Amino acid sequence: MSEKDSANAYWKTNLRIITWSLVIWALVSFGFGILLRPLIAGIKVGGTDLGFWFAQQGSILVFLALIFFYAWRMNRLDRQHGLGEE
Amino acid sequence: MDQFVINLIFVGASFALYIGIAIWARAGSTSEFYAAGRGVHPVTNGMATAADWMSAASFISMAGLIAFVGYDNSSFLMGWTGGYVLLALLLAPYLRKFGKFTVSEFIGDRFYSQTARMVAVICLIVASTTYVIGQMTGVGVAFGRFLEVDNTTGLLIGACVVFAYAVFGGMKGVTYTQVAQYVVLITAYTIPAIFISLQLTGNPVPALGLFGDHQASGEPLLAKLDQIVRELGFAEYTAHHADTINMVLFTLSLMIGTAGLPHVIMRFFTVPKVADARWSAGWALVFIALLYLTAPAVGAMARLNISELMWPEGPQGQAVSVETIETDEKYDWMATWQKTGLLGWEDKNGDGRIQYYNDTSPDMKARAEAEGWQGNELTNFNRDILVLANPEIANLPGWVIGLIAAGGLAAALSTAAGLLLAISSAVSHDLIKGAINPGISEKGELLSARLAMALAIVVATYLGLNPPGFAAQTVALAFGLAAASIFPALMMGIFSTRINNTGAVAGMLAGLVTTLVYIFLHKGWFFIPGTNSFTDADPLLFTVKSTSFGAIGAAINFATAYIVAGMTKEPPEEIRQLVESVRVPRGAGAATDH
Structure with a gap:
């Protein structure tokens, strides 16, 4: 595989990882936290419902997990494609 | 000992x-001043970023x-x-690979346009x-x-301290000062x-206590709170009342704005490696989350x-009496805060009690008429005092109150000084030296930096006297502006090879x-009071408040x-190559200034 193809494949994979990460990012905040809150309102969490928990706690915890996952995944991808820093 | 002392x-x-x-x-390392963070571990850098980022608003x-x-x-959380x-995901690693120090330099180079x-x-x-502001x-x-x-008076004194702090300057660049500020801030x-x-739930972790049981009543804390505020005629605490479209747009504006503010982005330019830029963002959020999970x-x-x-007898009983407020030490905080003019009460119906509803x-209505109330008597409760007054409200020991004063000042001063430095360098370095008068002497550049800083603080202080909203609301406006102008330009600069100089300039101007x-x-x-044609209660566009418009501005920009x-015309070939090189970490080298 030429260097250019490798860079293209790397970028495509990166875009796919970003897209999925952002889907989850939107789902836990705009989704569970706001728009989908009525759908999960039946699940009770300490005096309120799961949507409230996602809006004030859960979304932040998922954001953290997403960033660390992305860093780990991309650093691995760098090495796989030989595009990491020396 | 006296609380003041x-x-x-x-x-x-x-x-x-x-x-x-x-x-x-500072001793021995002047380069640290310019490149705070280079050679600094991602965890340390994350902590410094968190201190830089969390301001009076947070x-x-x-x-x-x-x-x-x-x-x-x-939405704020x-x-x-x-x-x-x-x-x-979208900016930090690529801007680090690009390897310059400021956001405007990236935009100038990528869009090959002064x-x-x-x-x-x-x-x-x-x-x-x-x-x-x-x-x-x-x-x-x-x-x-x-x-x-x-x-x-507090604001005027504060303005002088911020100015001195910003001029002293070097403190800002030193990562370890910011680490210390973070520690003070988060402890406080x-x-x-x-x-x-x-006290309330028996759980030492506030984020868990929030969903725990209220010890005095045995009910869940949030259910108890909902019940009390409902009985006083307020909107239920946990329920969704706001307009959904506005809430989504507001949240989105704050998110995009975060990724478009220069003083945050700059921290990722100077970490040692692209991989570190990715980790640093994560560590910064860890330290920010410690405060944000506690805040609710x-x-x-x-x-x-x-x-x-x-x-004190519950919402169905008698309200607290004026005499109690004046004599019981549990209510001392009301008198102290009254002095600032940010808290006020008035016994409107002269019954010797203060009805808060x-x-x-x-x-x-029915209850007010039956009991002869003539309106809410806790007439003024500025939202911005709550965190600082909180230890006093909960009757905590004096040292906790002193600690929170130090923490609040650390948060406000570090960010205000950092922003003033960013403004002054933008004016003197980018605007005057970069465009208006390239031959300016170093002395002249320094002088214009100081003048820009002084002007910015005068404007901010004047407008701070009649602020467009509570601290976090004003800051939200700044995020809207960053969201509508900077973030789209940066993102398109990395993810599209087709956007050219004219497109980027037109987009940024349209958004801004x-x-x-x-x-x-x-x-x-x-922000001059009284010159507005609309209010956020009855906005120009559907239900979109001014704090939420940033997301729409960003869409207009794109x-x-x-x-x-x-x-x-399409961008030239070398720009396409620049974009492709920014996308892969290899060959990053050290960040270079010019």
């Missing part, structure tokens, strides 16, 4: 610590806004943390100045309370929260405490101007850039 000791000691570290760390203002509104203000995901660079500088100055509001509250003077925020959570608990618990203090609620005009229409032209770029 305790506050003085805590604030004085924290300042001595920062200055001490600045002097110690520390002083946010929990108060959540406390008095409840669920609907969750999701918005100001969710932006880090965008930053980590005009683009200048437009970016103007966008940065507008957003940063708005941000400083919000900080000054917070500084005024903190100094007013700490020096026991009225809010205006968490300790009172832990005490209060223990602080808000809810303070609201409960205040309601119970005002209605929602006098606009139709549900309260529409957002700025929308804000001015609602908050007054140049659309304009794509249309204009599509109609004009």
